[in-house]
Amino acid sequence: xxxxxKLNGNTKALSTEPDRRVIDLxxxxxxxxxxxxxxxxxxxxxxxxxxDGETRLSCLTIAAQIDGRHITTIEGLEDTDEGxxxxxxxxxxxxxxxxxxxxxMEMAALPMLRQNPxxxxxxxKIALSGNLCRCTGYVKIVDAVEQAGRxxxxxxxxx
Amino acid sequence: xxxxxxPSHLDEVFSILNQCPEARLMAGGTDLLVRLRHAGADMKPPxxxxxKISVLADIKLDAGDLCIGSGVSFSAIxxxxxxxxxxxxxxxxxxxxGGPAIxxxxxxxxxxxxxxxxxxxxxxxxxxxxxxxxxxxxxxxTIPIARFISGPSKTDVRKDEILTQIRxxxxxxxxxxxFEKVGLRRSLAIAVASFCGRLKFAEDGTVVAARFAWxxxxxxxxxxxxxxxxxxGRRLDTESIKKSVAAATESLSPIDDxxxxxxxxxxxxGGLLRRFLENLQWKKNHA
Numbered sequence: 368x369x370x371x372x373k374l375n376g377n378t379k380a381l382s383t384e385p386d387r388r389v390i391d392l393x394x395x396x397x398x399x400x401x402x403x404x405x406x407x408x409x410x411x412x413x414x415x416x417x418x419d420g421e422t423r424l425s426c427l428t429i430a431a432q433i434d435g436r437h438i439t440t441i442e443g444l445e446d447t448d449e450g451x452x453x454x455x456x457x458x459x460x461x462x463x464x465x466x467x468x469x470x471x472m473e474m475a476a477l478p479m480l481r482q483n484p485x486x487x488x489x490x491x492k493i494a495l496s497g498n499l500c501r502c503t504g505y506v507k508i509v510d511a512v513e514q515a516g517r518x519x520x521x522x523x524x525x526x
Numbered sequence: 527x528x529x530x531x532x533p534s535h536l537d538e539v540f541s542i543l544n545q546c547p548e549a550r551l552m553a554g555g556t557d558l559l560v561r562l563r564h565a566g567a568d569m570k571p572p573x574x575x576x577x578k579i580s581v582l583a584d585i586k587l588d589a590g591d592l593c594i595g596s597g598v599s600f601s602a603i604x605x606x607x608x609x610x611x612x613x614x615x616x617x618x619x620x621x622x623x624g625g626p627a628i629x630x631x632x633x634x635x636x637x638x639x640x641x642x643x644x645x646x647x648x649x650x651x652x653x654x655x656x657x658x659x660x661x662x663x664x665x666x667x668t669i670p671i672a673r674f675i676s677g678p679s680k681t682d683v684r685k686d687e688i689l690t691q692i693r694x695x696x697x698x699x700x701x702x703x704x705f706e707k708v709g710l711r712r713s714l715a716i717a718v719a720s721f722c723g724r725l726k727f728a729e730d731g732t733v734v735a736a737r738f739a740w741x742x743x744x745x746x747x748x749x750x751x752x753x754x755x756x757x758x759g760r761r762l763d764t765e766s767i768k769k770s771v772a773a774a775t776e777s778l779s780p781i782d783d784x785x786x787x788x789x790x791x792x793x794x795x796g797g798l799l800r801r802f803l804e805n806l807q808w809k810k811n812h813a
Contacts, residue, residue, distance in 0.1 A: 368530065385530035386573065408560045410714055415627055421601075422627040427559045431530040431575060475626065496713030497625020 370434040374399075375443030383430045390414045390425040393440060401441035401470045405499065412498030415471040416440050422475055422497075441470035448522065449480055453515040462511035464502035471498045476512045484520035488513060529572040534579060536688065540663040542574055543686055549574050551688060553582075553597050554632040556624070557640045582635070582690060585609065591693040596635025600647075601626070603634060612696040615650040615722060619705045622646050625714050635689045641675045644742040648675070649722035650705055651692065652747045653737040659691040660684070668693065677745045700724040700735070704802045707741075708794050710785060717742040718786040721798035731761045731810055740795050743780035750777045753799065762807040771800045 368385040371378065374397070383392060393399045393416070405411030407426045414425040417439035444450035453473055456462075463469050472495060479486055479494035486494070491512045492505075500508060531549065533539050542549060549572040552558050562569050576582055582597030585606050592612045594603065600620040603609050609617045623629055623637070623646045637647045638658060651671050658674050660667045660683055667687070674682050683689060703724040709715030720741035726734050736754040739747050753774035757766045780791035 384527045386528040386570070407563065409556050409624070409628055412625060412627060421630045423630055424556075424627050427556050427631065429530065429555070429559070429573075431532060431573075432555075432577065434532075493713075494626060497627050499714075 368431060368434075370430055372433045372435060373437040375439055376446060385429065385431040387430040388426060389416070389428040389430060389433055389438075392430055393425060393438075399440050399442050402474075403467050403470060405467070405471075410499070411468070412471040412475060413468055415474040415498065417474060417478065420478060420481075422478060439474075441474060444473060444477065447477075449477060449515070449519050452518045452522070453477060453480065453512070456511040456515035456518065457508075460507050460511035460514060462503065462507040468498055468500040468502075472500065472508055472512075476515070480512070480516050480519055484516045484523065486512075486516050491516075528570045531572065531574045532578055533574065533576075536579060536581065536661060536690070537663075539574060539576075539579070539688055540686065543688075544663070546572050547685055548572065551576060551639075553577070553636040554599065556628050556632045557636060557642075576688075584691075587612075587696070588693075590695060590697070592696050594634055594692045594694070596638070596689045596691060597633050598635075600624075600629035600632050600634070600637075604629070613650070613654060613694050615654065615703050615705045615724075616647065616694070619646050619650045619707070619720075619722070622705075622707045622709075622717075622720075628714075634692055638671070638675070638692065639681060639683065639689055641677070641679050641681050641746070643678055643745055643747075644717045644720075646707060646717060646720060646741065648747045649720055649739040649741045651694070652739040652749065653703075653722045653724050654694050654698075655737075656692055656694040658689055659693060660687040661690045662687040672747075672749075675746050698726075700726045700737070702727070702806050704805075706798050706801075708798070716785065719743055719780070719791050719794040719798065721795060721802070723799065723802045725757070725806065733757050733760065733762060738774065738799060740774075740778060740798075743778045743791050743795050748778055750774045752777055757803065762803060762810060764807075767800060767803040767807065770803060771796045774799050 369382050371380040403413040405413035409427045416425045475498050531542050552573045553576050582595040584595040604617050604621050637645045657668050657670050705722045707717045707720040722739045724737045728734050736757050753770045756770035756773050775796040780788045782788045
């Protein structure tokens with residue numbers, strides 16, 4: 368099947384099997400290995416991408432579903448101001464240990480921060496509730512998203 | 527490789543199903559794709575994607591019913607003003623499904639057709655006495671949800687039909703309601719037990735109607751006419767609450783499984799009912 372979609376802002380047109388999992392299309396066919404496969408069954412959030420700005424699990428999405436859509440992966444995060452702030456906050460807060468879950472965590476946090484940079488810790492925990500981390504105990508991850516929210520809100524007010 | 531169809535009208539769905547009866551309808555895919563994966567590499571039925579069919583994505587009021595298209599995502603249901611006004615129980619219940627990304631993908635129609643004993647949208651749909659609308663090339667059937675689901679993954683939908691809409695009667699006069707889910711975690715957790723209750727009071731505080739339903743304690747959503755009868759026709763008091771909880775605990779027959787024992791499930795199911803009733807009793811006495 369021929370599909371055409373925007374990937375991190377760039378148009379991609381390619382031919383693939385219509386039921387190819389989007390995670391395989393991105394990682395294996397297009398070499399974007401930032402997103403990870405944890406469970407393959409929608410229970411860990413490591414493969415989270417944005418489709419038209421909303422979080423979505425790429426392990427439970429097939430190629431035919433992304434035709435005509437905008438897909439954002441962790442590789443596209445640094446193209447946005449919010450994404451850069453978010454990445455920096457994860458580093459500064461020491462929120463990364465083994466790192467496997469972090470691309471999914473950041474993709475899950477991004478749409479929430481865009482909608483509501485003033486999100487409190489409860490909102491942040493809900494936004495990240497579909498993402499498992501087996502190292503950090505989550506505290507520093509929540510700290511990082513909170514810091515990013517503060518910085519994004521400050522930047523918005525400054526403009 | 528699966529063949530994948532992307533119809534944009536219901537008529538196309540009917541003709542695909544006619545030519546290709548083994549094809550599977552796919553809405554959010556959060557359940558179907560996992561099942562197909564577990565079934566193995568040779569399990570590759572043709573898929574019919576439903577997300578381009580605009581009539582399945584509607585939420586509207588029609589003839590006294592809140593009508594929710596089968597293809598509406600849980601996220602969209604949670605924030606929709608008509609759902610918040612007329613079916614807040616459903617908004618709350620679907621907000622407990624999976625995590626945010628799953629809720630962006632999964633649909634109400636999918637949750638109903640999957641017919642899991644633990645389907646979190648189902649207890650509210652039962653207590654609100656909703657109906658499902660099934661459409662085929664031959665016509666339309668509207669069936670009450672309690673008659674539609676008969677067991678795990680078992681529904682009355684025919685091979686040539688598609689579930690298009692869920693119709694929930696609104697303004698039916700129930701003043702008190704709750705939905706609660708107990709899981710092993712708060713997110714990405716299948717219910718150990720869930721409970722949904724609604725009560726209608728007369729002006730003097732007499733209960734004139736009660737509707738209770740539990741999830742995850744039976745092969746389908748379980749009701750308890752005995753527990754409902756125990757509180758109906760009188761004001762809520764300690765004695766009627768005790769009787770109702772005892773009747774519920776006795777009538778439910780949950781199973782042991784990986785998530786919880788039958789004994790625990792039964793206790794939790796009764797406890798959720800008791801909490802609902804005792805909170806209301808307290809409110810009535812302190813109003």
